[in-house]
Amino acid sequence: MSRAFTKEEDNENAAAVLGERPVSPHRNLVTANGLAMIEAELVRLREEMAGAETEDDRERLALMARDLRYWTARRESAELSVPEAGSDVVRFGMTVALEDGDGKTARWRIVGEDEADPAKGSISHVSPMAQALFGRKAGDLVNVNGREWEIVGLSADA
Structure with missing residues (x-):
């Protein structure tokens, strides 16, 4: 068996063992900064994946794809919440x-x-x-x- 074949097999196994990032069961409340952070992470991952498509690094691509699925799910479930200015009780975002x-x-x-x-x-x-x-x-x-x-x-x- 050639070394290259073994390395490719190892990369495929590593990608399979990676697993998904757990998504919280709680409401996905976000501040404006939190929403911007999610969107920036999506842009970064998409750009990184586009640049990596020519590379032969399956583990890295699997990791980026997993993170992209996580952040896409978080963006889809995000609920922007802005506290009332002047509220006298503690609320999200305060x-x-x-x-x-x-x-x-x-x-x-x-x-x-x-x-x-x-x-x-x-x-x-x-x-x-x-x-x-x-x-x-x-x-x-x-x-x-x-x-x-x-x-x-x-x-x-x-």
């Missing part, structure tokens, strides 16, 4: 300022699952913190993971 009993502060923007990045201050709308915050007002107390937080501010900024 930024919430919190303070705990020790004076520690945190600011979280509640966004869609694909755009959430806790290291950058954004959390998914299905996270326990976001779920505890929805419908609450400034001054309300919320308890998450045994820790009590007071909502000290909220804004509907983009």
Whole structure:
């Protein structure tokens, strides 16, 4: 058996084992930034696949095709949600300022699952913190993971 035949067989096996990216069962709420991120990812993947069609890299093409299917499904199910400016209760897309009993502060923007990045201050709308915050007002107390937080501010900024 030639080495080239073995390598091609390995690439086909790797593509078959790859599997699909799981799509969340939750509503696919997105902010305007989240929708733009999805659309940019679709453009990037389509351009990358068009450039890769001449390459003999089945594993890479399989990975791009899988990601393209994922982002296409996410775009099709995306529900753009913009918070009401002036709303006095926590809603999707808002930024919430919190303070705990020790004076520690945190600011979280509640966004869609694909755009959430806790290291950058954004959390998914299905996270326990976001779920505890929805419908609450400034001054309300919320308890998450045994820790009590007071909502000290909220804004509907983009």
